Amino acid sequence: MRHFLPGLLLTLFSPLLLAADWQTIVQERPAGSQVALLVAPLGKGKLKVEYNASLLLPPASTQKLFTATAAELVLGDDFRFETRLEGRGHPQGGQWQGDLRLVFSGAPDLKRDDLADLLASLKAKGIRSISGDLFLDGSAFDGYERGPGWPWDNLGVCYSAPSSSLTLEHNCVAASLDAGKPGSQARFYVPPHQPVEVKSVVQVVSPEQQQQSLCELMLDRGPGNHYQLHGCVTDERSVWPLNFAVNDTAAYVQSVLSAELSRAGIHLDGRVRRQRQPGKPWPQLAVLRSAPLADLLKEMLEESDNLFADNIAKTLGRQGGEPGDFARGVRAVKAALKDKLGLTLNPATIKDGSGLSRDNLVSPRQLATVLDYLAQHQEMAVYQGLPVAGLSGTLKFRHSVTRPPLKGNIKAKTGTLNGSTNLAGYFTGASGQRYLFVLMTSSLSLGDDSDAAKDRLTAFERQLLLSLYHQG
Incomplete structure (x- = not known):
């Protein structure tokens, strides 16, 4: 049986309590949790709330508001990532005499078919073989591909995909487990074209057996892109979808390129090799450009995509001429917000561009500063790309806002980590007045x-938002 806090249970069924003041509802927050709330009018509205507004809490993905705003202001909506094919040598008799180089820039939307198109450009020039090596230049980014404070036990899943200049297919591999009857071994499937090796010894159990044994599905990452699945899954589903984060980005891209060369009918005499340090430019043979930044930001915000955010932050960090990394990306985001918005992120702790790090700490007041700026510049892709309650992105199925009067009324960035759930955006009150708001709830325990x-x-969040709506 499911249980609700008594006061929240009443508000689910009593229209008279829908307009209860927010202070009353905050007092009925989940046991042991912290709540910080800021509401400010964007016009003539009279509702103003500042409750723990300077408290530093984990922002989770609401931090993407910082990264996206800084990127749009510095790089511009039309900025595009480039993946270049360069050559040192010359064509002769259907062969490229010399070496080729693929220069990656961390394009977060680069796909396998894009690499196939680059290779097709060689065939269009009559080239059927390469006498030298094919280098993968990943020097656009430097340092670690996982951010400080990323939890080790989530590194194998795709929302923790490595932020690398060598990004391909989101650095993510889709697979699945077919569950049979309890007592059997689950059957693992990964598409044959994916260059990963997975050993699976996963047992199927009933939900009661799972509760008794506390068994769970576990993933071990080995060298290269080798994984081992073990533990158990229940028979509650016939198919359990899985998404693996690529462990070794260079090995993954090397394997994909080798396969695509073979598929294109291009023979490589040498090897596919990683190039870590930047070299002198070679003549350009072909170039691929990503979608414009405005489109990338929309996808990043709607889907709360961590890889997009971290690759974009690192790209900001390399605008000074040095390779991008997490630290330079953070510095560039802070500098842009201070220069363009007058926002000094102090005190605050920011370790990445996505908000995935458990070390990140910001306040509602700091997030509200960005929201206020965006409200004055609604033409910006960041404002336009925010999810809408019950309609799009990460707010489409957020149960607290999928029913009227909140559905379609809230436009906000979500942020969720273990123990934290946040919203930062805008709503129109019952009076017709427009407001910005930041709601951060932390120290949550599922028990x-x-x-x-x-x-x-869910009940707490909905009733608090309904209270703000009616009072606004």
């Missing part, structure tokens, strides 16, 4: 009954 805890959190 032993996670379904009941999630229900309580």
Whole structure:
């Protein structure tokens, strides 16, 4: 049986309590949690709220508002990542005499078919073989591909995909487990064209057996792109979808390129090799350009895509001429917000561009500064790209806002990490006045009954937002 806090249970059914003041509802927050709230009018509205507005809490993906705003202001909506094919040598008799080089820039939307198009450009020039090596230049980024404070036990899943200049197919591989009857071994499937090796020894159990044994699905990452799955899954689903984060980006791209060369009928006499340090430019043979930054930001914000955010932040960090990394990306984001918005992120802690790091700490007031700026510049892709409650992106199925009067009324960035759930954006009050708001809820515990805890959190968030709507 699921349980609700008594006051929240009443508000689910009593229209008279929908307009309860926000202070009353905050007092009925989930046990042990922290709440910070800021509401400010964007016009003549009279509702103003500052409750723990300077408290530093984990922003999770609301931090993408910082990264996206800085990127749009510095790089511009029309900025595009480039992936270049360069050559040192010359064509002769259907062969490229010399070496070729693919120069990657961290384009977050680069796909396998794009690489095939680059190779097709060689065939269009009559080239059927390469006498030298094919170099992969990943020098656009430097340092670690995982950010400080990223939890080790989530590095194998795709929302923790490595932020690398050698980004291909989102650095993510889709696979699945077919569950049979309890007592059997689940059957693992990964598409044959994917250059990963997975050993699976996963047992199928009933939900009751799972609860008794506390068994769970576990993933171990080995060298290269080798993985081992073990533990158990229940028979509640016939198919369990899996998404693996690529472990070794260079090995992954090397394998894909070798396969695509073979598929294109181009023979490589040498090897596909990684180039870590930048070299002198070679003559350009072909170039691929990503979607414009405005489109990338829309996808990043709607889907809360961590890889997009971190690659974009690192790209900001390399505008000074040095390779991009997490630290330079953070410095560039802070500098842009200070220069363009007058926002000094102090005190605050920012370690990446996505908000995935558990070390990040910001305040509602700092997020509200960015929201206020965006409200004055609604033509910006960042403002336009925010999800809408019950309609798009990460707000489409957020249960607290999928029903009227909140559905279609809230436009906001979500942010969720273990123990934290946040919203930062805009709503129109019952009076017709427009407001910006930041709601940060932290120190959340799901306890032993996670379904009941999630229900309580959903009820709390909905009633607080309804209160703001009616009072606004």
